[in-house]
Amino acid sequence: MNWFCRIIGLFTLLAGSLFSCAGTLAQFRTLLGDVEVELFDADKPATVENFLRYVKSGAYNKMILHRWKPGFVIQGGGFYVASRSGTNSIDPIPIFGTVTNEYNVGRTFSNVYGTLAMARVGGATNSASSQWFINLANNAFLDSVDGGFTVFGRVLRGTNVLNRFNNTSSSNSIFRLALASPLEDLPVLSAAPTFQDLAYADISLLSVQVMPKGAGGRDVSWMSVSNRPNHLEFTTDFRQSWKILVSTNGTGKTIQIHDTDTASSSRFYRVRVDY
The missing domain is CATH 2.60.40 (Immunoglobulin-like)
Incomplete structure (x- = not known):
């Protein structure tokens, strides 16, 4: 029997603070199911700290997955919907600034299936901010693009959800909606979508x-x-x-x-x- 043991958190009554004994566990909750991810705190400290800042501040609340490329990536962290009813709009998540690329910091992790990596502006190595993506395939070619795309986590549980995003059959009930850039690959959960049918996701820390x-x-x-x-x-x-x-x-x-x-x-x- 294969099993994998992770430490969620470690606390002392006196100090009341978190000690890093293993990677932080984050839960990505989507309408298609939950994905549990281990973050690489020790190897990619600045990247993980940046990501956790968005999670803890609530910046990822009401977030949507905004880019879907089957066989490549599913991307989020860039946009949210303030209200699903009434007057709706898809708005950009305010950013806290950029983070220095950490691809070669600590252990090096390849952009393979099930890894979590930072998105960034094309050609700008140190431009990552709030957006991230999960690799839906072996995308090792990203390791050599402009200094490499920093992998800072991996999926421990929920690959069934990732596999849904690799299924392009109409019976899978995920559809591509082509809006204006950067939402030209927007995943929706209905062939006639409303704001209720966007691929909403939220992230919590365990x-x-x-x-x-x-x-x-x-x-x-x-x-x-x-x-x-x-x-x-x-x-x-x-x-x-x-x-x-x-x-x-x-x-x-x-x-x-x-x-x-x-x-x-x-x-x-x-x-x-x-x-």
Whole structure:
């Protein structure tokens, strides 16, 4: 049996801050299903920090996937719809500036199927800002274009969703709408689309939160990964082994566990997910 274990987050009651033990996990929620992605924090720090800034600020709220090239890429991070009813418009996501290309920083990752990479202006190596794409095929030729397109994450779960975007049959219910550039390859979910039929997506981080309780102990909560074993673990010293506090099947929603421990002055938590 093949399985893959990732650490969602690691927190201490005293510091209350995130420690990077493995790549941050992000969940891309679409109308076609969820895609779970591991970000390469250690190897592409500036790129991941830039991406997380957009996620945490809410800039990707009400975002749409705006470029669909079957057998190549699906792209997002560039546009959103403020309201799906009433007077509608597709507006650009405000950018925070550009990020320096990190293709050759840390380990080098190729633009192969299922990887997440930064989009940018053609011919401008350091022009990446808010837009990203997921490779729908082996696009290794992108590794040598203008310094390489920076791969900063990979899909762990949800390739069935990616495969939907590679299916061009009419029965797949994804259609291409050709609007003015840069929306000439807009994916829609109806042959006669309205704003309701755009390929909406949102991104959330699978992080852990710890809240002390007045009567002692602490509540530990996290956005669980659905239909996978989620293991909440703890330790009082990083030099010691981690112990399982509870194991539960994820629901895709927030799970909260109360840790009754009152003897430890500090306690570290993490969540592991078996893939």
